Amino acid sequence: MSKHSSLSNSPKISEWLDFSQEGELTLHTGKVDIGQRITTALALIAAEELSIPFDQISVRKTKTDVDPNEGYTAGSFSMQHSGYAIKKATATARKIFTQKAAEKLNISEDKLEVSDGQIRAKGTNQSLTYWELMSDVNLEIDVDEDVQTKNTSDYSIQNKKHIAKGMAEIMTGKYQFLQDLKFENMLHARIVRPPHYHCELEKLDPDVISRLEKENIFVIRDGSFLAVAAKQEYKAVKAARRISLAAKWKVEKQLSEENIYSQLTANRKDRFFVEKGCVPSTTREIPELTTMNEDEHITVNAVYQKPYHMHASIGPSAGCAHFDGQSLQVWTHNQGVYPLRAAITEAFDMSKENVSVQFIPGAGVYGHNGADDAAFDAVIIARHIPKYSILLKWTRDDENSWEPYGSAMHCEIQASINKKGKISSWSHETYADTFLTRPITGKKPATRMLSSHYLENALPWPVAEPMMVPHGGIHRNMEMLYEMPEPRLVKNRVYDLPLRTSALRTLGAYGNVFANESMINELAERANIDPFTFRLNHLKDERAINVLKKLQQVMEKDTPEDEQMGKGIGFARYKNSAAYCAIGVSLTVTEAAEVLLHHAYIVCDAGEIVDLEGVRAQLEGGFIQAASWTLYEQVLYERDGIVSRDWDTYPIITFDNIPKMHTYLIENPGKPYLGAGEGAAGPAAAAISNALKDATGLSLRKMPFNSDTIMEAALEG
Amino acid sequence: MALINLHVNGKNMSVDTETDTPLIYVLRNDFDFKGAKLGCALEQCGACMVLVDGEPTNSCVRAAAEFEGRQIETVESFGNPEKMSDIQQIFAEENVAQCGYCTAGIVCSVTSLFRKTKTPSDEQIKDTLNRHLCRCGSHSRILDAVYRIREVAIR
Ligand code: FES
Ligand code: FES
Numbered sequence: 001m002s003k004h005s006s007l008s009n010s011p012k013i014s015e016w017l018d019f020s021q022e023g024e025l026t027l028h029t030g031k032v033d034i035g036q037r038i039t040t041a042l043a044l045i046a047a048e049e050l051s052i053p054f055d056q057i058s059v060r061k062t063k064t065d066v067d068p069n070e071g072y073t074a075g076s077f078s079m080q081h082s083g084y085a086i087k088k089a090t091a092t093a094r095k096i097f098t099q100k101a102a103e104k105l106n107i108s109e110d111k112l113e114v115s116d117g118q119i120r121a122k123g124t125n126q127s128l129t130y131w132e133l134m135s136d137v138n139l140e141i142d143v144d145e146d147v148q149t150k151n152t153s154d155y156s157i158q159n160k161k162h163i164a165k166g167m168a169e170i171m172t173g174k175y176q177f178l179q180d181l182k183f184e185n186m187l188h189a190r191i192v193r194p195p196h197y198h199c200e201l202e203k204l205d206p207d208v209i210s211r212l213e214k215e216n217i218f219v220i221r222d223g224s225f226l227a228v229a230a231k232q233e234y235k236a237v238k239a240a241r242r243i244s245l246a247a248k249w250k251v252e253k254q255l256s257e258e259n260i261y262s263q264l265t266a267n268r269k270d271r272f273f274v275e276k277g278c279v280p281s282t283t284r285e286i287p288e289l290t291t292m293n294e295d296e297h298i299t300v301n302a303v304y305q306k307p308y309h310m311h312a313s314i315g316p317s318a319g320c321a322h323f324d325g326q327s328l329q330v331w332t333h334n335q336g337v338y339p340l341r342a343a344i345t346e347a348f349d350m351s352k353e354n355v356s357v358q359f360i361p362g363a364g365v366y367g368h369n370g371a372d373d374a375a376f377d378a379v380i381i382a383r384h385i386p387k388y389s390i391l392l393k394w395t396r397d398d399e400n401s402w403e404p405y406g407s408a409m410h411c412e413i414q415a416s417i418n419k420k421g422k423i424s425s426w427s428h429e430t431y432a433d434t435f436l437t438r439p440i441t442g443k444k445p446a447t448r449m450l451s452s453h454y455l456e457n458a459l460p461w462p463v464a465e466p467m468m469v470p471h472g473g474i475h476r477n478m479e480m481l482y483e484m485p486e487p488r489l490v491k492n493r494v495y496d497l498p499l500r501t502s503a504l505r506t507l508g509a510y511g512n513v514f515a516n517e518s519m520i521n522e523l524a525e526r527a528n529i530d531p532f533t534f535r536l537n538h539l540k541d542e543r544a545i546n547v548l549k550k551l552q553q554v555m556e557k558d559t560p561e562d563e564q565m566g567k568g569i570g571f572a573r574y575k576n577s578a579a580y581c582a583i584g585v586s587l588t589v590t591e592a593a594e595v596l597l598h599h600a601y602i603v604c605d606a607g608e609i610v611d612l613e614g615v616r617a618q619l620e621g622g623f624i625q626a627a628s629w630t631l632y633e634q635v636l637y638e639r640d641g642i643v644s645r646d647w648d649t650y651p652i653i654t655f656d657n658i659p660k661m662h663t664y665l666i667e668n669p670g671k672p673y674l675g676a677g678e679g680a681a682g683p684a685a686a687a688i689s690n691a692l693k694d695a696t697g698l699s700l701r702k703m704p705f706n707s708d709t710i711m712e713a714a715l716e717g
Numbered sequence: 718m719a720l721i722n723l724h725v726n727g728k729n730m731s732v733d734t735e736t737d738t739p740l741i742y743v744l745r746n747d748f749d750f751k752g753a754k755l756g757c758a759l760e761q762c763g764a765c766m767v768l769v770d771g772e773p774t775n776s777c778v779r780a781a782a783e784f785e786g787r788q789i790e791t792v793e794s795f796g797n798p799e800k801m802s803d804i805q806q807i808f809a810e811e812n813v814a815q816c817g818y819c820t821a822g823i824v825c826s827v828t829s830l831f832r833k834t835k836t837p838s839d840e841q842i843k844d845t846l847n848r849h850l851c852r853c854g855s856h857s858r859i860l861d862a863v864y865r866i867r868e869v870a871i872r
Contacts, residue, residue: 035816035853163809168798170817171805171824173752173791180751188746233746234738237758314756314764314852315818363754363818364853396757613812617858621815624854647761647850655846658856 010068030070037614049090079673152669183389188233190240192226196641198253208246223456254639274489278479304515307634315363316399317370319378333362334371343445401642406504407433409511421527426487434464435473435507477509482538513682566695570686581679593707597659622680628653726794740776752792763849766822811862815853
C-alpha cells in the first residue's frame, strides 16, 4: 500500500480521473480551491502529463463519497498530496492509453506521440483520442507510483503564465460563491448570538416571537441557540435585530482582562522539550536555562510578542443545508468536507449515508475560520425546519466576535555568540494557546463546533491536546536551519486563556519565525557582521544559501539608497520541509510614527513550479497579509466581550501601504513540489521588524507595529 | 411594502419590497445580479460596490428606494466570461483575484475611474482603491493591473 496519504486512501486511477465526457477530462480531488488556485495547478499537471489542452480539463468541487478523502486543505500540503497523486495518476493513465493505442494501431509504442489529447502514429495521419480508447482501457487499477513521468525538458504547459480557472467568472460577477446559492423554497437565515462565550439564554420575550411568526418569520430556539429565517433576506436581518433586543442573557463568567502575555506565562500549561526535527518530546527533561560566560560570549535576551489575530475574511462565513426529514445535504466553504460530515453525523446521531457535504467556494478562509461553524448552524436550522433550503450568512459582527482566532504568542529567546561571531547557545521558549480545534474525524468532532455548546443538549467545550507531531502547532518553525549547538527549545501549551483559538495560516510559525529571525539580526548586529553574511555563515543547506544569496543580489541592485530608508530581511524554510523563502523589505517611518512600506523582495524555492502565477500570488498575498498582521492587527476585547467587531475596530492593511513587489522564484524542475502558500508570513514579519530597527534604531518586539507601539518604544528608548 | 422602480444595467426593473430594503438585497435576490457581495453591511469594505450615475457607490446600507430614477450599473453589465471588458480582460490576464470576493466591487470602481480619465494619477488610483479592502493580499497585482490599464489607455 502506498505510503502517500492520498494514494493510500484512494489508490485507483478512476478515483482521480474521469474521461466519461467526450473531449473532457474531469479531475477529482479532496483539496478545495480557497483562492490558492489549487484547481488551476492540478489541471496544469494533468494537461502536461496527458498532453490535453488546459481548457479541456475541469476540476470537481469536492463532495463526500464522490471525491477522495484528503483530510483538510491546509498546511501548504495540497501540492504534496493532491498534486503528487494527480501527477502519478495521469502518468499511469498515459501509459495505459498509449499501450492500448499501440495495440489498436498495430504499431510499436515508441512510434507514437501525444498532443492535444490525440495519440498519433508519428508521420502518419493515424490517431486515436483518449475518449475513443476509453471503453477499451481499465482505469480501475492502482496508480503506479514508479511510473515514468514526463521528462521535464519536454514540458510545454506548466510553469507558464495561464489565466487561472474561474478568473473570467470572477471578473464578471458570474463566479458562484456559496453566498450566491439559490434554490426553490429557500429561506435566508441569521443567527442571534449571546454577548460572548460564557452566557446562557435566560428569557426570550414571547410577544416578540409571536409577532415575528405572524410576519412569516421562523424563530429557531434550541437551548441558547437562537436563529431566524425568512423568505426575504432583509426581513431575516431585521428580525435578528429584534430578537437580539428581546433576548436576555445570563452571563456566567466574564472574559479575563488581565494582560494576555502575563496570562501566557503564568497560566497552567504543558511544557515540552522540542527535539531535533522539531518534535516535542515526552521523555526528555527540560534543561535549566544557563548563561554562557561573559568573557567569551555575548548574550542577548529578548521577548517577542504577538496578539490574537483574526482570519477576518472579507466575506463573513456562510453555510447552506437542506433536510428532508431523513437525509441532509450541506454546502460549505470550509477546508475539509469529510471532517465536517463526521461532526454533523456525531452531533445529530445520523448515519454517514444520510449526510452529504459539498464544497462551494466562499471568500478566503486562511485556516479554521467560521466556515465550519456556519455550516453547522445551517444544519441546526434545517433540522428544525425540514424541507426548506437554508442559506445562513453570518454578519460581520458574528464573524469578528465568534471565529476561532490565531493565538497570542509570547516568545522568550536567550542567545549567545562567541568571539568568532558564531551562535554558541540558543534558548527559545514559546507560549501559546492551541492552534488546532478543527473537527477531527474520530476525535469527538461535534464538540469542536461552536453552536454545539449552546444547544439544549449542549456539549462541553473541548480542550485540545498538545500537538506532538514535528512542526505541529505552537512549535512550528521553532527549529531553524542554522548550524549551532543543540538549542534549548521549549513548547508551552498554555490553558485557560480568554479567547477561542484554532488554525490561522502558518499556526505558530509566524510568531516563532518573527522571534527567531529578529534575534538573528540582533546577534548579527552584536557580532558586527551584516545580516546576510551572518546567516550564510551558519548555513549548510545549499537551497537555503541560494535563496539568501539571490535576495542579497536583488536588494543591492534594486533598492535606491536613501538615508531615511530602513532595510531588513527574514528567512525560513516553512516547517523545514516546504518552500524556502527569503524576504527583504525597505520602509520609512513618518513623523506620526506610521510605517510606510516601499519595496518587498521575495525569493522562493518551491521545488518544481506548476502554476507560476499561482505561486507568485500566494507568496505576494502571504506577504501582504502578514504585513497587515504585523503593522495593524490585534483582536481587542474587554470583560463584556469582543471589541473588534468591524473594520474600524479591527483595521487591516489598505491599498495605500502596499510596497512594490519583486518576486523571484528559483526554478527546480523535476524536484518535488514544496508548498508555498504559507512560506512568506514569518519571514515577512521579521523583515519588517528588522527594517524598522534599521530605520529607527528601535528594537520592536511587540506587535502590532503601529504608531502607538512605535511611540511607546521610542519613549522607552 | 411598496413598488420600487429601478434602472439597472440599462433596463427598467421593479420590485415589490419593504421600503427600507438596502439596494444590495434587491440587486442580488430579486434581480439576480450577484456580483455585488455582502462584506460588512457597514459601508466599510467595498465588496458591495456598484455604480450609480457612474459613481462608485456602496449598496449595502442605503435603501433601494433612494435610487429610483438613477442609473445603476453592476459588474455584470461590463462584460461576460466570453467577452470581457478591456479592464476585466487585463485583470484576468494579470490574475489579480485570489478568492475573488472583493474583486467585483473593485472592477466597478476601476471602470468608473477610467471612464473619467484615461490617465489617472497614482494618487487617484490609490484613492479609488482605498475604498476597498482585500484579505487575500491581491493588492499588488490589482495595482499592477491598473497601471497596465493606464499604459494601454494612453497608447
Ligand atoms: S458590504 Fe458594503 S461596504 Fe462592506
Ligand atoms: S481576493 Fe480574496 S478578499 Fe480580495
